[in-house]
Amino acid sequence: MRSPETSSDLLPQAARRDFLRAGGALVVGLSLAACATPEGSGVRSGMRALPLRLREPQSTPPAADRVDSFLVIHEDSTVTLYTGFAELGQGTTTSLLQIAAEELDLGMDQIRAAPLDTHLSPNQGGTYSSASVQRGRPQITAAAAEARRALLALAATRLDADVARLSVARGRVRARKGGRSVSYGELIGGQRFELSITGKAPVKASTEYRLVGQKHKRADLAAKLTGQQVYIQQQRLPGMLHARVIRPRGQAAYGAGARVLRVDDSALASIPGARLLRRNDFLGVVAPLEWDAIRAAQAVIVEWESPPTLPTSAGLHAQMRAATTTDNVVLERGDVRVAADEAAATVVQRGNAPYQAHAPFAPNCALADIQPEGGLVICSSQDVHAARRGIAALVGLPAEKIRVQFGEGAGTYGHSCYDDVAQAAALLSQLAGSPVRVQFMRADEHGWDTYGPPHVGEARLACDANGRLVAYEYHGWQHNWSLVETTSQLAGAAPATEWPPVAVQGVNALVCGGMYSIPSVKLVNHRLPGLQYLRGAWLRSPLDLAFAFVSEQAIDQLAVQLSIDPVEMRRRNVKDERWRGVLDAVAEASQWNAARVPGRLGNERIRRGRGVGLGTHLISHGASVADIEVNLDSGQVRILHLYGALDAGLVVNPLTVEHQIEGQLVQTASRMLLEEVHFDAGRVTSLDWVGYPILRMDACPAVTPVVVQRMNERSTGAGEETMAAAAAAIANAFFDATGRRMEQFPFTPERVLETLKAV
Amino acid sequence: MAQQRFTLIVNGQTHVIDADGQTPLLYILQNDLALRGARFGCGLAQCGSCSVLVDDREVRACITPLAAVAGRAITTLEGVAAWHARRRDLARVPDMHPVQQALLEAEAPQCGYCMNGIVMKSAELLDQNPQPTEEQIRAALAGHLCRCGTYPSILRAVQKAART
Numbered sequence: 060m061r062s063p064e065t066s067s068d069l070l071p072q073a074a075r076r077d078f079l080r081a082g083g084a085l086v087v088g089l090s091l092a093a094c095a096t097p098e099g100s101g102v103r104s105g106m107r108a109l110p111l112r113l114r115e116p117q118s119t120p121p122a123a124d125r126v127d128s129f130l131v132i133h134e135d136s137t138v139t140l141y142t143g144f145a146e147l148g149q150g151t152t153t154s155l156l157q158i159a160a161e162e163l164d165l166g167m168d169q170i171r172a173a174p175l176d177t178h179l180s181p182n183q184g185g186t187y188s189s190a191s192v193q194r195g196r197p198q199i200t201a202a203a204a205e206a207r208r209a210l211l212a213l214a215a216t217r218l219d220a221d222v223a224r225l226s227v228a229r230g231r232v233r234a235r236k237g238g239r240s241v242s243y244g245e246l247i248g249g250q251r252f253e254l255s256i257t258g259k260a261p262v263k264a265s266t267e268y269r270l271v272g273q274k275h276k277r278a279d280l281a282a283k284l285t286g287q288q289v290y291i292q293q294q295r296l297p298g299m300l301h302a303r304v305i306r307p308r309g310q311a312a313y314g315a316g317a318r319v320l321r322v323d324d325s326a327l328a329s330i331p332g333a334r335l336l337r338r339n340d341f342l343g344v345v346a347p348l349e350w351d352a353i354r355a356a357q358a359v360i361v362e363w364e365s366p367p368t369l370p371t372s373a374g375l376h377a378q379m380r381a382a383t384t385t386d387n388v389v390l391e392r393g394d395v396r397v398a399a400d401e402a403a404a405t406v407v408q409r410g411n412a413p414y415q416a417h418a419p420f421a422p423n424c425a426l427a428d429i430q431p432e433g434g435l436v437i438c439s440s441q442d443v444h445a446a447r448r449g450i451a452a453l454v455g456l457p458a459e460k461i462r463v464q465f466g467e468g469a470g471t472y473g474h475s476c477y478d479d480v481a482q483a484a485a486l487l488s489q490l491a492g493s494p495v496r497v498q499f500m501r502a503d504e505h506g507w508d509t510y511g512p513p514h515v516g517e518a519r520l521a522c523d524a525n526g527r528l529v530a531y532e533y534h535g536w537q538h539n540w541s542l543v544e545t546t547s548q549l550a551g552a553a554p555a556t557e558w559p560p561v562a563v564q565g566v567n568a569l570v571c572g573g574m575y576s577i578p579s580v581k582l583v584n585h586r587l588p589g590l591q592y593l594r595g596a597w598l599r600s601p602l603d604l605a606f607a608f609v610s611e612q613a614i615d616q617l618a619v620q621l622s623i624d625p626v627e628m629r630r631r632n633v634k635d636e637r638w639r640g641v642l643d644a645v646a647e648a649s650q651w652n653a654a655r656v657p658g659r660l661g662n663e664r665i666r667r668g669r670g671v672g673l674g675t676h677l678i679s680h681g682a683s684v685a686d687i688e689v690n691l692d693s694g695q696v697r698i699l700h701l702y703g704a705l706d707a708g709l710v711v712n713p714l715t716v717e718h719q720i721e722g723q724l725v726q727t728a729s730r731m732l733l734e735e736v737h738f739d740a741g742r743v744t745s746l747d748w749v750g751y752p753i754l755r756m757d758a759c760p761a762v763t764p765v766v767v768q769r770m771n772e773r774s775t776g777a778g779e780e781t782m783a784a785a786a787a788a789i790a791n792a793f794f795d796a797t798g799r800r801m802e803q804f805p806f807t808p809e810r811v812l813e814t815l816k817a818v
Numbered sequence: 819m820a821q822q823r824f825t826l827i828v829n830g831q832t833h834v835i836d837a838d839g840q841t842p843l844l845y846i847l848q849n850d851l852a853l854r855g856a857r858f859g860c861g862l863a864q865c866g867s868c869s870v871l872v873d874d875r876e877v878r879a880c881i882t883p884l885a886a887v888a889g890r891a892i893t894t895l896e897g898v899a900a901w902h903a904r905r906r907d908l909a910r911v912p913d914m915h916p917v918q919q920a921l922l923e924a925e926a927p928q929c930g931y932c933m934n935g936i937v938m939k940s941a942e943l944l945d946q947n948p949q950p951t952e953e954q955i956r957a958a959l960a961g962h963l964c965r966c967g968t969y970p971s972i973l974r975a976v977q978k979a980a981r982t
């Protein structure tokens with residue numbers, strides 16, 4: 060007979076709960092084998108996985124200013140690196156290991172990363188804005204340099220030699236060639252440094268680097284190709300129940316949440332062990348078997364209140380543009396109106412952007428075991444420390460009684476439903492009195508996402524007769540972002556509130572003209588209250604695609620008016636050598652030909668076009684060239700080739716960053732051609748891959764990633780900074796092909812035909 | 819719910835399963851047999867995350883009822899290298915299917931979650947058509963999504979696997 064117990068017993072690496080009392084506080088220990096890359100998983104490129112050896116968990120995160128919080132040196136001179144960053148499938152862990160191994164003079168086969176866990180990992184402030192390497196490199200470098208200084212001091216005593224004469228290779232310290240040596244393990248293996256990170260320990264110059272800045276293969280990919288990797292969706296807790304949430308199919312306005320009018324769970328009687336659980340408007344089911352939990356969620360009949368208050372996806376931008384807004388000037392320099400009046404050429408460009416979904420390939424999943432005195436939650440949160448606070452508030456326990464462990468899922472690219480499902484798991488575990496695993500279904504994830512927010516933009520640009528920009532004015536309309544997770548909101552634990560108006564929600568001064576030197580600039584935010592709109596927050600390069608879509612089309616309009624080549628136009632205006640560097644790099648990679656005549660490629664009915672764009676996210680520098688094809692009869696746009704150049708300062712691992720650029724370009728193609736969340740007045744209606752199509756293999760462009768390596772610059776974000784540029788390049792290529800400007804994306808055939816017909 | 823006894827042949831091993839015959843194969847593979855190749859992505863036959871081979875053809879385990887595949891030869895990601903060796907009469911089972919090896923060398927996976935479907939569908943393709951054109955590869959994999967956008971690397975890898 061099947062039972063959940065036998066199911067989990069069959070899992071060779073199933074997590075084992077192990078409660079133990081430590082220092083009066085309940086600490087929930089979990090066999091971490093399930094979170095880690097398993098050993099001996101066949102062929103490995105680069106290195107063999109080392110067995111995990113983890114320190115004792117503690118309920119407050121280890122201090123971020125202590126060496127021991129980051130590094131543990133074992134007796135065999137291998138090292139475990141603890142960081143506060145999540146591996147989101149982008150290979151960042153490999154870069155962080157390179158940084159530590161470099162400073163400590165270790166081989167990459169001598170170092171491994173500990174899993175992310177509130178009870179093990181220092182708090183480095185969440186894994187946001189593609190900034191793991193940007194924020195992590197200085198911290199990890201400083202910790203490793205401090206450790207190295209201490210190790211050399213110990214070695215000098217042991218070897219009776221001058222510190223200045225010591226050299227290190229693979230964790231072994233030598234006084235001179237062929238002389239006596241001592242290993243890190245012999246010096247301190249298994250013991251603590253008990254040192255603060257002073258920031259004063261000498262660090263290597265970039266000219267001495269042998270690992271950092273070099274291509275290095277990821278160690279986790281063999282496991283991911285062979286079924287050895289244990290994704291969070293595949294983790295299990297002993298004795299757990301399978302759970303599903305019950306929500307309306309598709310969210311209504313953020314402020315409206317979802318109100319239950321009537322529930323009928325009589326059908327559950329025929330499903331073994333199925334139970335309906337409820338707190339206020341939060342509903343879920345549990346059952347011993349997963350398929351039964353899925354059936355149970357469908358069998359419960361719920362009548363939801365459905366206030367028809369949304370603007371509909373078709374009416375969205377008109378409502379945003381007409382709404383009463385709270386305005387603020389982001390940046391003002393000179394007088395744009397006066398400068399524009401005196402200019403040789405002035406253009407206006409408008410553009411609308413839709414809601415777009417994170418739509419991770421696997422819907423989010425979490426496991427929880429909440430007991431009266433404390434609990435464990437395993438989830439894919441980008442910030443386990445913040446997730447812990449939200450969960451603790453929801454279940455009414457002090458934060459230090461909750462342990463949150465990160466489990467790797469599918470790539471999320473921003474704030475998908477990972478915290479929502481973590482809260483749902485915690486709440487359902489508490490209500491069920493049992494460990495649970497909650498897997499969101501496809502419609503939950505697509506329908507209850509915190510979407511990448513929509514945008515209405517207007518740019519007015521002017522330049523002199525030589526193509527030098529003299530005035531730049533940008534107005535952006537966007538609504539505030541949602542702060543409260545759906546589970547907390549429906550359970551009545553927290554009312555819908557908005558993010559404080561942080562800069563990332565508004566007009567981005569870097570993407571909107573920030574790459575050019577322009578004497579007169581005015582950037583204005585028109586903020587709309589968020590409660591009447593869909594939930595919105597970070598989606599890989601949020602709003603930037605929209606800003607660049609508007610702004611860089613305006614630049615191109617000026618170039619066309621003055622008959623200046625678009626690359627040349629940008630060369631005349633870029634503000635520094637780093638923007639110039641990515642522009643030149645992408646022009647070279649794409650063999651940009653300034654003499655070519657627009658729209659002359661392709662045939663009568665299938666036109667080819669080429670465009671260029673600049674852009675970034677919060678930092679770094681991106682440039683892109685797009686080659687596209689537009690079918691004038693069908694309105695079909697095909698992207699043939701995308702080139703993307705990225706300057707992210709010192710790129711620790713150019714191989715993973717090349718792959719990042721590749722992914723960014725493909726995702727941008729998808730977002731520009733296909734992706735749009737649809738909703739009627741009541742709810743979101745695009746609830747799966749048919750309603751919300753993304754780019755597929757058959758339509759995938761060729762891509763050429765170019766990493767502009769700057770060994771002497773600080774490392775900055777590399778996970779999203781070519782997307783805005785690529786969005787702009789695609790839009791400009793469309794004009795090049797057709798002589799028409801798109802004012803809204805995605806470029807669906809209907810929209811394209813409309814645009815081609817309008818003029 | 820009608821509990822019945824089924825015989826399931828997975829990667830050459832026979833299992834006896836007592837379950838409702840309507841249960842999709844995916845949940846049996848992942849919960850009863852603790853296999854990690856086939857995995858949940860959509861449950862709607864739209865993404866390819868749950869792909870397995872049934873009698874050498876790619877099938878979506880998320881919508882395939884257990885009763886429909888009882889007694890048939892099911893191959894999962896865990897068994898695809900051995901399946902390949904059998905189909906090609908190789909003397910030795912390689913560590914990986916050539917497509918897995920090529921995807922690894924191309925560093926194709928990012929999160930890697932979609933790679934089950936990519937490997938299984940590519941394995942089926944190369945089994946049916948050892949020298950596919952680029953267009954044939956693109957068409958074969960058009961039903962397998964990758965949210966991380968690794969398609970260009972996948973394409974290169976499958977082309978390389980076809981050459982070896």
Ligand code: FES
Nearest residue numbers: 859860863866880
């Ligand atoms: S999970 Fe089966 S096709 Fe998506």
Ligand code: FES
Nearest residue numbers: 930932964965966
């Ligand atoms: S590698 Fe992440 S979905 Fe394909």
